[in-house]
Amino acid sequence: MKKVTLIFLLLANVSLGQHYKPRPVTGLLGAFGAEVALVNQSLKKPKTVIVDGITFTTGRIGNQRVVVAETGIGKVNAAMTTALLLDHFRPQRVLFTGIAGGTNPDLQPGDIVIAGRTAHHDYGSITDKNTPTRQTRNALTKQFNPVYFPADSALLKVAETVVKGVSLEGIPLASGGVSNRPVKVMTGTVVTGDVFVASPTKVSSLRADFGADATEMEGAAVAQVCYQIQVPHLIIRSLSDRADAEAHIAYDKFYPTAARNSAKLVIAIVQALGK
Template sequence: MRLPALILAFLVLFAAPAFAAPALLERLDNTPRVAVISAFPPEIGALTAATVDAETIDVHGVRFTTGRLEGKPVVVFLSGVSMVNAAMTTQMALDHFNITRIVFSGIAGGVDETLDIGDVVVADQWAQNLESAFARETDKGFDVSPSIRNSTLPNFGMIYPRGVLLPGADLARPARVWFPSDPALLETARKVAGQVALRRCDADKCLVHPPKVVVGGHGVSAPVFLDNADYRKYLRSAFEARLVDMESAAVAHVALVNKTPFIAFRSLSDLAGGGAGANEMHTFMALASDNSATVVKAFVRALAN
């Protein structure tokens, strides 16, 4: 009768590691740092060039550069384009580095008709505009179950915006549409907004209006490059959006869950389909990227240690 008991004890002993708590992720650097992020190479050049004492660490193909930017300890990296990439790499940075604040720098499409290409916009909250339900079309119009539609935002044809249920949230709680920028970081952005000189020309290409820094309002993000006048008008009406990009709301989402202050600086490279001719992004991408980086460097310089 003792043999089965011995076998059971043996199995429990050697199976125990499978049920052990997972090991903590390796912290690669303990220095408190500001995470400075851009989506793709044209946006980050001026920021990496200004980072001194730089050292690069590769994590699963993502290159994290530590150093000092405008006197502040930073880790600078590319998120990759689009929402999943941005969420993944931001979480990687939070897991492996001691991140105190998250700052995004890049380009965007302009949605607010009062803004111009080259302007740098700092939204005070972000929404994921294509977190949505695609409605069934019937003889009586579109049909969306109340259990699927959890937002009062108006639809764009079959597309009905939804909020996001955060991990671990009570299903009875309202879904979240908006993800905030940090109020203290927004205040710092307001202080530096009038202190920076933005570029109006790049080689033989010049902007019609002198660019400016605008702090406040709504931004939206989705894994879609927007170049459509009708949907642009919809975003302005439904979300009161000032700009649209492909990453910021995802990073704001990750920052909120991790309780880490977040802010994004986006310079308008195009009008998201609102211009009279072809999309302007490739014409003004370099100028817009540099304008965003200029504001971000002034912002990081102004941050408290």
């Protein structure tokens, strides 16, 4: 507990953001076991490291040293694991792999959204001038963060390039076959909140208020920590459902395929970074 307390004290201290010294390692995070297991299977010479009860697995993918961890579901869990990752391993970049609900009507389960930007859709505050804002406040600078946390431009470019050569799986049809519709991959907006969205009404509001292409429960929390510590990050999301009234049914059916697609892309990105 002492170390966890120390980490959050450090996060409130501007010196950490100014003096963060990265090591030649890439941090790979996922929300739950199925997502992380797919990445761990690709590791060479894996080694387990326990940090305050959180399991991190170090190893190599291609020529890249990586450290992999399961964050757990939700923004607090994601932020805590990200803080532990940054404090203990000092990665030079962080990639997040996982599934999401689609809010863009042109997308379906199995498709991928590379997050060009992420935002908290369930955050709001009133400023000292009684002006409402969706901006979080940076604990290091005491200034407002942007509403949308931008992905690292170099990582984004690598992802957009390598995905063209990744073999992605189509969603199985009820008849037992596989859809012949190509898997769509787009760079877009991913929004985060501590709620599993299964409502067409909520989907419409997320689309109207944020221009959201996908919604999930961890990405913006990871992005905010990385943004404040100035560590490059990228969030990759593959759709397991359309966040509508049938979301729970679609999620159970499609999340294995969605998780594999997201993990394949993240692994391909890491391999490309080592070339």
